[in-house]
Amino acid sequence: MTTTNQKPTVLQSLVAGGLAGTAVDLLFFPIDTIKTRLQAPQGFSRAGGFKGIYKGVGSVGVGSAPGAAVFFAAYDTLKHNSPLPAHLEPVTHMVSASIAEIAACLVRVPTEVIKTRAQTSSYGPGQSSLAAAKFVLSSNGWPGFYRGFGSTIMREIPFTSIQFPLYELLKSRLSRIVQRKPLYAHEAAVCGSIAGGVAAALTTPLDVLKTRVMLDMRDPAKEVLPSLAARLKHIYLTEGMPALFAGVVPRTLWISAGGAVFLGVYEWAVHGLMSYS
Template sequence: GKQNCFCLSLILSLLSLAGVCVDLILFPLDTVKTRLQSPQGFRKAGGFRGIYAGVPSTAIGSFPNAAAFFITYENVKSVLHHGSASYLTPATHMVAASLGEVVACLIRVPSEVIKQRAQVSPSSSTLRILSHTLYHEGIQGLYRGYKSTVLREIPFSLVQFPLWESLKDLWSWKQGHVVDSWQSAVCGAFAGGFAAAVTTPLDVAKTRIMLAKAGSSNASGNVLAALGGIWRTQGLSGLFAGVVPRMAAISLGGFIFLGTYEKTRQLLL
């Protein structure tokens, strides 16, 4: 009852804090990725200059975003686990992760829009970009790319979380006892890196949609149209722009984040 509830909220706070740290440590990789994916190309978007442009937006959005995801994930999981057969476990994890993303994106998308726009115009402040976006596009400007973010996150979660859980199960079975938190972290890094690579084209489409000039075709938020445009103009290399920094960031992120997740769960539950 009460104690369990307290433990869960403590876990969520620690996790969300881990999420913030991961986002801030790996921010330069994210900036490089955004600039590689931007329509104007890496050099014109700022190259290696102002590598922390847009960081205030991430700093503010990161904690509530991670908390929203895990609160939804844990709650949905416990509701669905109630009375469902064990072979349905991967499916319940998938549903829980997907719903977690839909909720978390309500917070993530506005902070991501501002962050990405700041990353490709490092001379403007985050505040200026925020007011410019609100003035010219209103609240819906902040939610530009909501659909494409959810469309990127859900396949990502559907690959990452079940893969993470099965790698842990496999390793536990191989060694005859449950994995340690460092092993869980290694599984998290693998699962994250693989999921990141496979979903890169969706990530590029999302970047193009968020950075598109108001009124341009990409600004409408159509993911398939954006993917088609990138494929026609830049081919496969365009669709996988920024795949290396994306994989690196998410592998490291998965290592730190999912390792922390496992450790706090072992300590408290």
């Protein structure tokens, strides 16, 4: 087997991650908008239907690159410096991805809040990302930008705990088959697509919960808001199981295709940067 064990620097991971995050978020934004509107409590049509499917894209343009950059810089650093033995690699990948995701969410959640409210016309039709940001700030102050942080973490930790160990496993198995390491970018993209699709389908109820929390514009300073568990139970009891899997098809398709682009672009960029170092 042809093997290259060179590890990326933090800067290389940052740059490659930023490119990957920007590429996937801008390319698949319309599908994300449709998924978000399907999950909105007011219903798909009242949330905007198929109109203005790029509403909120400005906030994604600002947040996607830094969020993905932070994720991969943390993930690669933790993965390559893990004290765990080789036979516990899946645990290493799971823990590394989970910690990296928490770090990335600190950057990404504010833009997610703005994006979600702009996508669903929460402040009326025609509102831009900047206008949505001003409304969040005036209504809830700076803490409003982190509305849904807990539910986002609750969604992302299980998602990354499934996606990245599965992604690394698929890459390892494919490397043995083709007798080459690292894989070409398009080969890594296939692994990323499968891993992303599986993780997306299994964690859809948590994504629905995250969307509902971010769309809840009640002021926590004026009333006690329900816990995440209570919200999840309420959705199930009042709307049934289908509501917990609202948007599962576009979410799975989007993240499956997005996983191919995200991880394919990352592998292409990071190995390209390493070859020039």
